[in-house]
Amino acid sequence: MKAGFISLGCSKNLVDTEIMLGELKNHGIDLTNNPxxxxxxxxxxxxxxxxAKEESITTVLNMADxxxxxxxxxxxxxxxxxxxxxxxxxDELPEADAILGTGAWGRIMEAVEETxxxxxxxxxxxxxxxxxxxxxRIRTTPDYTAYVKIAEGCDNRCAFCAIPQIxxxxxxxxxxxxxxxxxxxxxxxxxxxxxxxxxxxxxGRDIYxxxxxxxxxxxxxKVPKLKWVRTLYCYPKFFxxxxxxxxxxxxxxxxxxxxxxxxxxxxxxxxxxxxxxxxQMIALIKKLRERIPGVTIRSTFIVxxxxxxxxxxxxxxxxxxxxxxxxxxxxxxxxxxxxPAYNMENQISExxxxxxxxxxxxxQSKISEEVNQSFEGKVIEVLxxxxxxxxxxxxxxRSYREAPEEVDGQVYIEGDTTSKPGDIIKVRVxxxxxxxxxxxxxxx
Numbered sequence: 001m002k003a004g005f006i007s008l009g010c011s012k013n014l015v016d017t018e019i020m021l022g023e024l025k026n027h028g029i030d031l032t033n034n035p036x037x038x039x040x041x042x043x044x045x046x047x048x049x050x051x052a053k054e055e056s057i058t059t060v061l062n063m064a065d066x067x068x069x070x071x072x073x074x075x076x077x078x079x080x081x082x083x084x085x086x087x088x089x090x091d092e093l094p095e096a097d098a099i100l101g102t103g104a105w106g107r108i109m110e111a112v113e114e115t116x117x118x119x120x121x122x123x124x125x126x127x128x129x130x131x132x133x134x135x136x137r138i139r140t141t142p143d144y145t146a147y148v149k150i151a152e153g154c155d156n157r158c159a160f161c162a163i164p165q166i167x168x169x170x171x172x173x174x175x176x177x178x179x180x181x182x183x184x185x186x187x188x189x190x191x192x193x194x195x196x197x198x199x200x201x202x203x204g205r206d207i208y209x210x211x212x213x214x215x216x217x218x219x220x221x222k223v224p225k226l227k228w229v230r231t232l233y234c235y236p237k238f239f240x241x242x243x244x245x246x247x248x249x250x251x252x253x254x255x256x257x258x259x260x261x262x263x264x265x266x267x268x269x270x271x272x273x274x275x276x277x278x279x280q281m282i283a284l285i286k287k288l289r290e291r292i293p294g295v296t297i298r299s300t301f302i303v304x305x306x307x308x309x310x311x312x313x314x315x316x317x318x319x320x321x322x323x324x325x326x327x328x329x330x331x332x333x334x335x336x337x338x339x340p341a342y343n344m345e346n347q348i349s350e351x352x353x354x355x356x357x358x359x360x361x362x363x364q365s366k367i368s369e370e371v372n373q374s375f376e377g378k379v380i381e382v383l384x385x386x387x388x389x390x391x392x393x394x395x396x397x398r399s400y401r402e403a404p405e406e407v408d409g410q411v412y413i414e415g416d417t418t419s420k421p422g423d424i425i426k427v428r429v430x431x432x433x434x435x436x437x438x439x440x441x442x443x444x
Contacts, residue, residue, distance in 0.1 A: 002030045002071075003112075004038030006063065007140070008056055009046025011147045011196050011232070011404075013079055014140065015131075017044045020078065020108045022136030027109050031138070035063060036070040040112055045081035047166060049334035056081045057093075064095035074115035076100065078108070080166045086124045096120075102167055103127035127153065127168035133181035142385065144422035145192040145404060146185045150178055150216065154198035156235070158262075159273045159340040160305065160333060163198055170199065172207050175216050179223060186225035191422055192383055193220070194404065195231040201238040214243040221252040227424055228383065230254035230403060236261065236276050236284050248292045254400040255292050259284075261299045264319035265312040268305055273340065278319065285323055296401040298327035298408070303360060304353030305333045306344035313356050320363055326371050326401065327408060328364040332357050375401075375429045379438055382413060384423045393417050399427075399435075411435055 003024050007017035020042065021031060032038050041063045045056035056079075066072040076098040082089060083101035090099045097115040100108065101124025114121045130152055131137075139146055153168040154161075182193050195216075197203060204212025213231065220229055229252055236259055247253055263269050264278050288295050301316060320328065332353040335342055380399050388394040395416040402408035416437045419425050427435035 001028075001039045002032045002037055003040040003042060004032050004035045005042050005044065006035075006059055007044045008059060009044075009048065009052060009080065011194070012149060012152075012198070013044055013046060015137075015147050015149045015196070016079065016102065016105050018137045018139055019131055019135055020044070020105045021138040021140070023106065023108050024112070025138055026136045029112070035066050035072070038066070039071050040074045040076065040115075041066060041072050042076045042078055042108070045077060045079040047080035047084045048161075048163070049331070049336065051334070053081060060093060060096060067095070074098070074112060076108075076111050076115065078104070082122075083124050083127060083166045084162065087122050090120060090122050098122070099124060101125065101127060103129035105129070105131075127166070128171065130171055130173055132173065132177050133184060139185075141404075142421060143189045144383065144385075145194065146190045147194050147196050148178060148181055148185070149173075149197060150195050150200065150213075151197035151203050155202070156199060157273055157340075159271060159344070160302065160336065162336045162339050165338060167198060170202055170206055172204050172212075174207065175204075175212070175219050178216060179220050182220050182226060182229075183223050186223055189422065191226070191424065192228040192230070193226060195229065197233060199233060199235045200231050201234045201236075201240075201243065205238070211238040211240055211243070213238075214240065214246045217243075217246045217250065217253055221250050226252060228252060228254050228400065230256050230400070232258045232403060232407075233260060234258055236281060239284060239288075244288065244291050247288075247295070255295045256400055256403065257288055257292075257295055257297050258403070259297060259299045262302050263305065263308075263312075263316055264301075265308075265315040268308055268312050268316075271307060271341075271344070272302075272305060278315075281319075282323065285325075296326045298329075298403070299325050300329040300331065301360070302331050302333050303356040304348040306341055306348065307346040308333075308348055317360060317363060320360065320367065324367050324371065325364075327368060328360075330357055330360050330364070373431070376431060377429060379426055379428050380435075381424050382411060382427050382435060384413070384416070384419045384421055384425060385410060386421055388412060395419055413437060 043060050046052040074097050077096045078100040082099040098111040099122045104123045151172040153170045154164045155170040382397045382399045384395050384397040395413040396410045413435045428438045
């Protein structure tokens with residue numbers, strides 16, 4: 001019997017997918033990338049914003065076609081959409097045979113067995129689960145890189161976000177368990193580990209009663225075969241001086257700071273239920289740059305939040321111009337039911353949101369290009385990921401300045417004919433995203 005899997009949404013969802021794959025494999029079910037060959041099709045869905053929900057539904061319906069054209073006998077919908085809509089989804093999607101919530105990955109075999117008996121089931125409740133280093137997992141990322149979820153859930157109550165309702169309260173894994181997982185991964189060839197959580201700088205406050213990301217990083221860099229560790233989704237509130245020191249002094253910690261700031265006007269931030277002010281953001285950015293030489297700062301922002309005036313948008317625009325962040329993602333506000341912002345007055349039209357989105361992206365594009373130019377001539381290390389098709393002397397990869405491809409993209413390395421995926425090599429920045437090899441692969 002074979003199972004096919006489609007994972008949608010974020011890297012946190014991808015880890016859940018990999019765990020379910022491990023569970024299926026442990027029960028003797030073979031895996032296939034060809035949905036036409038699958039007896040069981042599983043779609044791990046995203047429900048963060050409206051476009052993600054639409055993509056999830058479309059994907060489920062597309063997979064349902066294989067009940068007619070392929071071997072599919074069981075179509076299972078897992079993840080955030082299943083957690084958020086539960087029975088409603090089963091009622092309105094007759095194509096689906098089972099709905100599993102975000103915390104039900106450990107019950108995937110139960111869903112498989114029930115659906116193959118002809119039963120339609122919903123397995124979704126309050127999510128309080130955490131995986132550990134002993135949990136079976138089949139990685140779908142390249143051999144040299146892996147995501148490690150250091151915590152689950154979220155205690156922030158941002159007005160635009162339904163994640164706390166979907167993923168439950170914030171809960172951290174223990175440092176020893178995370179380090180054990182990283183050691184296992186590196187023994188199997190992983191060189192770069194990417195720590196993920198809904199709010200990574202909040203790590204440890206539930207179990208250690210203090211922010212403990214700095215402590216975790218100091219422990220994990222002791223894993224002998226680990227080369228790089230980067231952390232995503234670091235909210236500013238608990239980006240402590242101790243954590244800054246770790247970024248500045250530990251060579252294995254990528255000098256890459258991901259700060260989801262969301263806006264820069266204090267009134268909008270207050271309406272969003274964000275705890276930070278523009279003044280605090282500016283002070284943190286200044287401190288990061290002063291104390292972490294060469295730091296890359298990435299952030300995300302929302303335009304079109306209910307009530308956002310032209311003047312407030314201009315404040316955000318000016319903030320980007322003045323702060324000159326290395327990398328920025330921009331999203332238009334998505335109106336999500338059961339969130340405080342859903343019923344707020346002065347909802348912004350789609351036309352205005354799109355205008356602000358394209359304007360802000362244009363502003364940031366110029367800034368990012370100028371920031372990239374400032375690196376020209378510098379020598380840095382790059383993790384090789386493959387070769388440019390048709391160009392045998394050009395490799396592709398990422399430096400510490402780029403998170404995995406779906407976030408920041410890749411760089412091109414000219415004059416490289418010998419390196420292989422997973423090698424870390426020294427390069428000189430030529431122009432933008434084009435580098436030149438300056439030495440042999442960095443020694444193990």
